[in-house]
Amino acid sequence: MTRLLAELSGPAAAEALTEKSIVVLPTGAIEHHGPHLPLATDAIVAEASATAAVARAAAMGLDVWQLPTLSITKSDEHSWAPGTLWLTPETMMQTVVDIGRSLLTTRARTLVFLNGHGGNVALLNVANRELRRRFGLRTFFMPAARVPSFDGTDGGPDEHGTGIHAGHGETSMIMHLRPELVDASQFAATVPAHIGDFRHIGFNGKPVTFGWLSNDFGPTGVLGDPTGANAAHGAELFEQSVSFVVEALEEISRFDYTA
Numbered sequence: 001m002t003r004l005l006a007e008l009s010g011p012a013a014a015e016a017l018t019e020k021s022i023v024v025l026p027t028g029a030i031e032h033h034g035p036h037l038p039l040a041t042d043a044i045v046a047e048a049s050a051t052a053a054v055a056r057a058a059a060m061g062l063d064v065w066q067l068p069t070l071s072i073t074k075s076d077e078h079s080w081a082p083g084t085l086w087l088t089p090e091t092m093m094q095t096v097v098d099i100g101r102s103l104l105t106t107r108a109r110t111l112v113f114l115n116g117h118g119g120n121v122a123l124l125n126v127a128n129r130e131l132r133r134r135f136g137l138r139t140f141f142m143p144a145a146r147v148p149s150f151d152g153t154d155g156g157p158d159e160h161g162t163g164i165h166a167g168h169g170e171t172s173m174i175m176h177l178r179p180e181l182v183d184a185s186q187f188a189a190t191v192p193a194h195i196g197d198f199r200h201i202g203f204n205g206k207p208v209t210f211g212w213l214s215n216d217f218g219p220t221g222v223l224g225d226p227t228g229a230n231a232a233h234g235a236e237l238f239e240q241s242v243s244f245v246v247e248a249l250e251e252i253s254r255f256d257y258t259a
Helices: 010-014 039-060 089-103 118-135 167-175 232-252
Strands: 021-027 064-066 110-116 138-143
Touching: 021 089, 021 232, 039 064, 039 110, 039 167, 039 232, 064 118, 064 138, 089 118, 110 118, 110 232, 118 138, 138 232, 167 232
Parallel strands: 021 064, 021 110, 110 138
Antiparallel strands: none
16 A cells, blocks of 8 residues: 555545644755755755665564655855856745644644755754644654765765765765666865864754854865765665664654553
8 A cells, every 4th residue: 555645535534634643844945056956955865765765664564655856945055157046944844734733634733844855854843842832742853964074984984064965975876776877977175174173063963053054164165075975875874774764753653652
């Protein structure tokens, strides 16, 4: 049986979804990813991760369903670049609130944002509480992919903690998922190592964040080093990501707010 909710009829959805159903909404982006990756990179990763994880979780017995991917989202950090499509924060918030409200037409009460785009993180975490408060939904947010900034070990480049966009990991993953969309002749590193030297300010979990646009660091909009990226490494990263999502969905299935 399909686990893509949009492929069901209305009556079938009404019957299939229950109070225990987990509904997964992949969120990606259509935005500039340098000269070597497609605009749909984040949407491709989010949807592929969701499809693989939902199928695996359902095979384990979890009552989990997948919504169509929300691809055009909050990508204004790349608004300088041709091809980027983005919503304002207000429009994006209203969109996910409307999706949550629409879920109330079914018996499902658990919504998971499976996110493939860093620019959505803050807003979707706010949406978590908004949907909980307004509609009583159980809401969760998690990344669709676990892609580190490489530090020069294990055959990867040293991205100095700044490999967050079109770098080694993300490029390798697209080489695994959609190799025909990758232009390896355009691989070039943009690694602002001076930012990586700061103890507190930076990316990847450092405690002090800052406002930025992707062309602040160079004209290509890349943050990382795609040189040396390969499909085999992408397959490893994808499997690690899917395994994480499945484990998280299992925990969500038994999560309760009270002891």
